[in-house]
């Protein structure tokens with residue numbers, strides 16, 4: 035008696051009770067499906083977060099003016115001390131490892147080209163912004179230092195804006211009106227897709243910091259050279275935590291913050307921040323893992339139950355098999371294989387449902403569909419193991435029947 | 445037929461005095477609650493290779509209990525039970541399974557066919573458990589089904605066969621391993637008298653081909669086919685009549 039014989043017998047037995055077999059494996063189906071979904075959602079979300087982290091630019095710290103504390107003693111938004119060109123200059127000169135630095139002013143406003151009119155996100159930047167954020171210009175060129183210094187009327191536009199205004203035409207060299215002022219397009223930005231809040235990052239027009247100031251955000255009463263948030267890119271070898279501390283020290287000095295009082299700015303590592311957000315996803319992953327483990331256990335108990343029923347129903351058959359020469363291990367194997375086959379059947383249905391669900395989730399979240407063959411094998415392995423563990427007791431009971439008693443049962 | 449020559453070989457291979465079945469002072473005692481039931485009480489019986497024995501007796505006299513011991517499905521409480529020269533009490537459950545597989549074919553009153561399994565597959569069943577497994581299992585099974593007259597019913601399921609046909613399938617299954625011994629506990633108990641005669645005639649033919657046949661029966665008509673009759677009562681053998689020269693009714 036080999037495994038294939040046992041499998042043949044098992045399939046005959048399962049086919050005899052098709053509906054019962056499928057209902058029995060419901061727990062396994064759910065368990066396996068949630069394993070697949072868990073792994074797919076986990077890897078999909080992680081790859082999405084990685085993509086977003088990469089889209090922020092690597093080795094980067096951002097300085098935001100204003101306190102982190104909500105309702106702290108720092109004044110209202112209008113009164114907080116902005117960061118200035120001189121602050122930026124100091125950071126560039128005094129902090130080791132800085133490779134590129136740029137301010138960022140953000141606002142929204144209308145852009146017009148001919149009859150086309152579109153409200154978009156406006157950014158005021160320095161010439162190094164594209165380098166800091168790893169945000170390439172794919173057509174044309176970026177801003178020069180001189181253009182930023184002289185408040186030149188030049189602009190970079192994102193893919194979405196290019197599509198909206200030019201509808202397939204060539205935007206390079208064209209003049210658009212941004213908040214009613216003409217700017218000449220010198221470059222088109224590489225596509226970045228959606229950010230983690232679902233906003234289209236390609237729906238953007240970038241202007242030189244100096245040309246944007248006072249146009250897209252109001253001029254500050256406190257400084258006349260507000261640069262918004264300062265993005266700083268470091269050399270790959272730099273210890274960012276160290277750099278962050280140095281930046282905080284420098285800015286406290288420059289802003290005359292007394293020891294023991296709170297910063298009125300804050301320096302953030304956005305990639306860390308993004309990574310922290312994935313921990314929520316990890317928690318969800320654990321929850322799903324717990325669900326699958328519980329489903330598999332509950333499913334396993336269902337399997338054990340039905341296998342005990344099956345052994346009882348087929349006691350005479352077992353007696354007969356023993357009479358014609360079946361050894362205990364043959365009987366054990368037969369019922370074990372049946373339990374495993376039942377679990378694998380459930381496992382395959384679970385894989386189908388899991389793959390469908392994971393695909394659905396990925397499509398709606400616009401993640402790449404990542405269903406690892408390993409996850410499928412792992413899930414089927416877990417199902418098979420459930421069959422072995424929970425099938426063993428009924429199979430052993432069958433194998434230890436006494437042939438005469440078994441033959442005599444009605 | 446090769447079976448008879450095989451039986452001759454087996455006889456030649458061992459001292460002719462050694463019986464196929466030898467029960468020496470065998471008892472089987474069941475304890476149910478406070479009560480002890482002596483299903484067999486000091487039975488001695490020896491059956492030679494090639495015999496055709498009918499075991500008779502009133503209900504509860506211990507016939508089935510004796511058959512279980514002969515068939516190595518059970519071991520005696522007391523006494524020695526030897527089958528094919530081996531004391532079954534000394535064998536492991538695996539060794540007993542192998543012994544049953546190689547030496548014995550069982551035929552039951554209720555046929556005991558597997559549901560949803562074709563006649564051919566039923567008959568192949570003992571070969572699945574054989575060591576080594578014969579390569580030509582299917583051919584062997586087909587041959588036995590032809591022998592019991594079911595050439596046209598190979599692919600039929602038990603539910604598609606008459607009682608007599610089902611019992612023939614069971615007989616083919618019992619024969620497929622070329623056993624030395626065919627054990628039948630009331631094989632005709634569920635059949636009408638005409639079918640019973642056909643089945644018994646088949647047993648006679650098999651016996652003339654060299655297979656030892658032991659049949660339990662209530663019916664004197666059925667016992668007529670045997671060359672030797674053993675009568676049980678209250679767990680004892682009370683009569684053991686051999687009819688030398690009587691070759692059974694099939695030979696008339």
Ligand SMILES: Nc1ncnc2c1ncn2[C@@H]1O[C@H](COP(=O)(O)OP(=O)(O)OP(=O)(O)O)[C@@H](O)[C@H]1O
Nearest residue numbers: 474475476481483502503504505506507508509510
């Ligand atoms: N497993 C058992 N437990 C207890 N008593 C048993 C058991 N098996 C058989 N007996 C008893 O042993 C005695 C002999 O039973 P057995 O089945 O051998 O009778 P039998 O001659 O085959 O009868 P029948 O012709 O009705 O089949 C009976 O009294 C029966 O009650």
Ligand SMILES: [Mg+2]
Nearest residue numbers: 507508509629
């Ligand atoms: Mg009986």
